[in-house]
Amino acid sequence: MNDIEKPIPREPARRDWKAVCRVDAIPRLGARRVRRDAGPDVALFRAADDHVFALLDRCPHRGGPLSQGIVFGHSVACPLHNWTIELADGCARAPDVGCALTFAVIVEAGEVYLDLAELATRGVETVAAATT
Amino acid sequence: MKKMNLVMVGNGMAGVRVVEELIKLAPDLYDITVFGAEPHPNYNRILLSPVLAGEQTIDEIILNSWEWYAENRITLHAGKKVTTVDRVARVVRAEDGTEAPYDRLLLCTGSNPFILPIPGKDLTGVIAYRDIADTHTMIETARTHKHAVVIGGGLLGLEAANGLMRRGMDVTVVHVAAWLMERQLDDVAGGLLRKSLEERGLKFLLGAQTEELLGDSSGRVRAVRFKDGSEVAADLVVMAVGIRPNTALAEAMRLHCNRGIVVNDTMQTVTDARIYSVGECAAHRGIAYGLVAPLFEQAKVAANHLAQFGIGRYSGSVTSTKLKVTGIDLFSAGNFMGGDGTEEIVMSDPFGGVYKKLVIKDDKLVGAVLYGDTVDGSWYFKLLRDGRSVSDIRDRLMFGESNIGDAGHEGHSSAATMPDSAEVCGCNGVNKGAICKAIKDKGLFTLDDVKKHTKASASCGSCTGLVEQILMFTAGGDYSAAPKKKALCACTDASHQEVRDAIRNHKHLTHAEVYESLGWRTPNGCASCRPAVNYYLISTWPKDAKDDPQSRFINERSHANIQKDGTYSVIPRMWGGHTTPDELRRIANAVDKYKIPTVKVTGGQRIDLLGVKKEDLVAVWKDIGMPSGFAYAKSLRTVKTCVGSEWCRFGTQDSTQMGKDLERALWAMYAPHKVKLAVSGCPRNCAESGIKDVGIIGVDSGWEIYVAGNGGIKTEVAQFLVKVKTPAEVLEHAGAFLQLYREEGWYLERTVHYVSRVGLDHVKRRILDDHASRADLWARLQFALDGVADPWVEPEKAQVDIRQFEALPL
Numbered sequence: 001m002n003d004i005e006k007p008i009p010r011e012p013a014r015r016d017w018k019a020v021c022r023v024d025a026i027p028r029l030g031a032r033r034v035r036r037d038a039g040p041d042v043a044l045f046r047a048a049d050d051h052v053f054a055l056l057d058r059c060p061h062r063g064g065p066l067s068q069g070i071v072f073g074h075s076v077a078c079p080l081h082n083w084t085i086e087l088a089d090g091c092a093r094a095p096d097v098g099c100a101l102t103f104a105v106i107v108e109a110g111e112v113y114l115d116l117a118e119l120a121t122r123g124v125e126t127v128a129a130a131t132t
Numbered sequence: 133m134k135k136m137n138l139v140m141v142g143n144g145m146a147g148v149r150v151v152e153e154l155i156k157l158a159p160d161l162y163d164i165t166v167f168g169a170e171p172h173p174n175y176n177r178i179l180l181s182p183v184l185a186g187e188q189t190i191d192e193i194i195l196n197s198w199e200w201y202a203e204n205r206i207t208l209h210a211g212k213k214v215t216t217v218d219r220v221a222r223v224v225r226a227e228d229g230t231e232a233p234y235d236r237l238l239l240c241t242g243s244n245p246f247i248l249p250i251p252g253k254d255l256t257g258v259i260a261y262r263d264i265a266d267t268h269t270m271i272e273t274a275r276t277h278k279h280a281v282v283i284g285g286g287l288l289g290l291e292a293a294n295g296l297m298r299r300g301m302d303v304t305v306v307h308v309a310a311w312l313m314e315r316q317l318d319d320v321a322g323g324l325l326r327k328s329l330e331e332r333g334l335k336f337l338l339g340a341q342t343e344e345l346l347g348d349s350s351g352r353v354r355a356v357r358f359k360d361g362s363e364v365a366a367d368l369v370v371m372a373v374g375i376r377p378n379t380a381l382a383e384a385m386r387l388h389c390n391r392g393i394v395v396n397d398t399m400q401t402v403t404d405a406r407i408y409s410v411g412e413c414a415a416h417r418g419i420a421y422g423l424v425a426p427l428f429e430q431a432k433v434a435a436n437h438l439a440q441f442g443i444g445r446y447s448g449s450v451t452s453t454k455l456k457v458t459g460i461d462l463f464s465a466g467n468f469m470g471g472d473g474t475e476e477i478v479m480s481d482p483f484g485g486v487y488k489k490l491v492i493k494d495d496k497l498v499g500a501v502l503y504g505d506t507v508d509g510s511w512y513f514k515l516l517r518d519g520r521s522v523s524d525i526r527d528r529l530m531f532g533e534s535n536i537g538d539a540g541h542e543g544h545s546s547a548a549t550m551p552d553s554a555e556v557c558g559c560n561g562v563n564k565g566a567i568c569k570a571i572k573d574k575g576l577f578t579l580d581d582v583k584k585h586t587k588a589s590a591s592c593g594s595c596t597g598l599v600e601q602i603l604m605f606t607a608g609g610d611y612s613a614a615p616k617k618k619a620l621c622a623c624t625d626a627s628h629q630e631v632r633d634a635i636r637n638h639k640h641l642t643h644a645e646v647y648e649s650l651g652w653r654t655p656n657g658c659a660s661c662r663p664a665v666n667y668y669l670i671s672t673w674p675k676d677a678k679d680d681p682q683s684r685f686i687n688e689r690s691h692a693n694i695q696k697d698g699t700y701s702v703i704p705r706m707w708g709g710h711t712t713p714d715e716l717r718r719i720a721n722a723v724d725k726y727k728i729p730t731v732k733v734t735g736g737q738r739i740d741l742l743g744v745k746k747e748d749l750v751a752v753w754k755d756i757g758m759p760s761g762f763a764y765a766k767s768l769r770t771v772k773t774c775v776g777s778e779w780c781r782f783g784t785q786d787s788t789q790m791g792k793d794l795e796r797a798l799w800a801m802y803a804p805h806k807v808k809l810a811v812s813g814c815p816r817n818c819a820e821s822g823i824k825d826v827g828i829i830g831v832d833s834g835w836e837i838y839v840a841g842n843g844g845i846k847t848e849v850a851q852f853l854v855k856v857k858t859p860a861e862v863l864e865h866a867g868a869f870l871q872l873y874r875e876e877g878w879y880l881e882r883t884v885h886y887v888s889r890v891g892l893d894h895v896k897r898r899i900l901d902d903h904a905s906r907a908d909l910w911a912r913l914q915f916a917l918d919g920v921a922d923p924w925v926e927p928e929k930a931q932v933d934i935r936q937f938e939a940l941p942l
Binding site: 018020021025027028029030032033034035036037041044048062063064065068069070071072073075077079080082084095116119 | 684
């Protein structure tokens with residue numbers, strides 16, 4: 001696959017946007033996982049209104065894969081213990097406490113972009129923490 | 133758009149609950165102003181008794197702090213009594229001249245204690261028992277004086293008397309009726325209560341009519357005089373003879389009042405639709421409730437309506453009572469006195485201090501009084517609210533829930549006596565102390581709240597009864613029991629049954645139609661309701677309604693069972709537990725090839741491959757070349773069999789073949805919950821048919837069919853349905869029963885709970901008595917299952933979204 005870097009208007013130039021998939025490749029009210037070498041997967045969610053969100057694919061509770069949960073409104077229910085995580089800020093709905101890391105995501109002409117620099121660094125240490 | 137003004141008069145529990153619910157539903161609809169006559173934020177009035185008794189402090193019973201009002205931008209005028217409301221100009225005015233205009237007005241003025249109109253009622257030292265100020269007066273008086281008289285032997289009076297006694301006073305309770313708590317107890321239970329309170333040091337004067345309160349020269353009360361001329365010394369007189377709805381303001385506003393402010397089912401006053409009223413001041417269908425549970429139900433409806441959803445209705449409540457005097461177990465609910473047309477079951481052990489009376493009418497439990505052992509109070513209360521027929525459990529009813537199959541809690545004599553360290557919820561490791569603390573610290577009243585905050589009973593639910601008891605015990609008798617009609621989830625007020633009915637009656641085929649027609653509050657439901665609605669759609673309209681994979685839990689979406697580390701398990705189907713060397717070789721090869729870490733034989737006579745990566749699932753299915761075992765789904769799991777007459781020297785029937793035939797007929801059958809079958813070839817029952825959803829036992833002359841057993845959370849023995857002669861009849865009867873369950877069961881309701889809800893008689897009528905109905909059910913099941921594709925063998929045809937198995941590369 002070709003690493004085409006599209007220039008994204010309205011966004012700071014320092015961002016290193018990378019096309020990941022078409023919006024259509026994510027089911028409505030569903031999710032896809034993005035595999036990266038640096039650390040755990042990143043989950044891409046698509047709401048009914050076609051808003052796309054990106055979170056580290058780990059529930060702040062016990063590390064459940066959020067990409068496998070049921071998406072409703074702008075939230076996802078973790079498949080392991082049913083915590084509700086808000087997609088916009090990654091935080092658990094009260095009374096549960098904790099946040100999943102968020103990733104910058106933009107959609108341009110039906111294409112979903114993630115920031116390469118963030119993918120290389122953000123949430124990487126979670127692996128070490130989770131395995132010790 | 134400018135926000136509307138909502139003004140609330142009365143800063144008590146019912147009113148503030150309306151505001152809390154309203155903020156959840158429509159946070160930006162109103163500017164909210166609250167007037168409260170007391171100079172305190174909202175506190176838990178129920179817990180004044182523990183404060184009086186020295187078991188809690190005022191700070192501990194505050195429900196909403198000053199900060200809460202500020203955070204929610206609510207203007208609070210505490211200590212300002214509202215004196216007039218101009219309904220034409222729509223302005224509220226307080227004593228000190230503070231004014232607030234309103235678009236909607238909420239009257240929650242509560243109630244006033246009733247003061248006996250007798251000479252001396254205005255003397256110093258004569259008080260009611262209603263608020264923090266009264267409680268302080270009692271605590272102060274107990275420090276300086278000795279003799280207290282409580283007039284009124286009801287719930288409140290006894291709690292006051294107990295508290296004063298605990299603070300060292302010499303207390304006499306004066307009661308006009310022949311026994312204590314006559315509104316909640318019958319004469320026997322009232323007598324037992326009196327005896328145990330007397331042992332603690334309280335004195336009683338029953339049937340005594342107070343004539344006058346006598347004062348000393350300083351204007352302080354010194355004695356109570358009765359009609360018969362006798363006197364009792366008193367430095368403090370607490371009047372607890374009842375409450376009256378506080379309708380003074382409403383009457384001045386010319387709102388219709390009749391033993392309360394008269395409201396309709398949406399809690400609007402009948403006089404002025406802009407004005408709502410909830411709480412002890414409101415008269416709904418002629419009843420002004422004084423307990424918290426109904427008031428919270430009212431609050432929910434009012435908030436719903438104020439938020440302009442307008443779909444909730446309040447239709448009255450059944451209430452129960454528990455006395456908050458430590459160490460006394462007492463419970464009553466419903467029509468506990470009995471009377472014409474009722475029957476009573478009574479268990480009386482006066483020396484042991486235990487008394488139980490159950491009142492039954494038309495085969496339904498209509499009332500209960502428990503004294504000394506209230507462990508089953510919440511269960512009886514549930515039976516009472518559900519209005520379920522108890523004819524089938526009548527002989528065991530008196531002995532409580534544990535005697536009809538609740539293996540989970542046997543041995544726990546009472547929630548009250550459990551130590552704080554005792555584990556209540558075995559799934560989430562929550563002990564009693566944590567639950568009590570959450571209830572007290574966070575001011576929880578409902579089972580749902582406790583679930584959310586502590587996770588107790590949030591998983592398997594087997595400790596629900598115990599959690600309800602702890603809630604009842606900690607929050608007091610007026611805890612908010614789950615309402616009779618339970619909403620499917622927070623997205624809707626509709627119950628499971630109402631959703632099922634709507635889908636059937638209006639032929640809804642999509643989620644959107646259901647949400648629209650039943651007024652869902654969320655655009656696309658939540659993780660609780662979507663799977664339920666999806667099941668109802670496809671089970672009611674097979675072939676017409678389209679399955680929505682995004683509304684299924686991950687296991688049914690990926691056709692494998694998610695494990696705690698995010699990997700999956702794979703369990704191929706082995707018909708009737710039968711396998712071949714070829715199958716075993718393919719399984720072994722796949723285990724090696726995909727480095728599957730664990731291989732285990734399941735309880736359902738199959739092989740479980742654990743720790744498969746999601747991206748390997750499709751390839752593993754292909755390599756083992758066996759159909760899906762559906763071990764992850766709310767559907768038919770296995771048909772467990774013994775070897776039967778083919779090999780066994782005791783076997784009377786070919787149980788393995790029968791099991792295979794059943795499994796082949798039912799293999800893709802989705803249901804409200806998982807379904808397990810078993811077939812044994814003789815009464816030795818090696819396949820354990822007695823604890824299965826459908827259990828078949830071969831006997832020499834045919835097959836016995838048992839239904840609604842369960843080997844899970846609570847072991848439930850299956851009930852005998854019928855004996856038939858041929859395998860074809862077994863298929864038809866078992867299939868018809870399961871189709872009935874598929875059509876009538878609520879999502880996540882196992883067969884045992886379904887049958888206990890509708891009654892075995894109903895099942896027998898539909899399957900045994902009515903031959904046409906049985907044949908129709910069996911035909912409908914076969915229609916629904918006809919042509920269904922196996923998700924492992926033909927994933928595309930089974931509409932499995934293959935994209936989910938691959939991660940997106942960078």
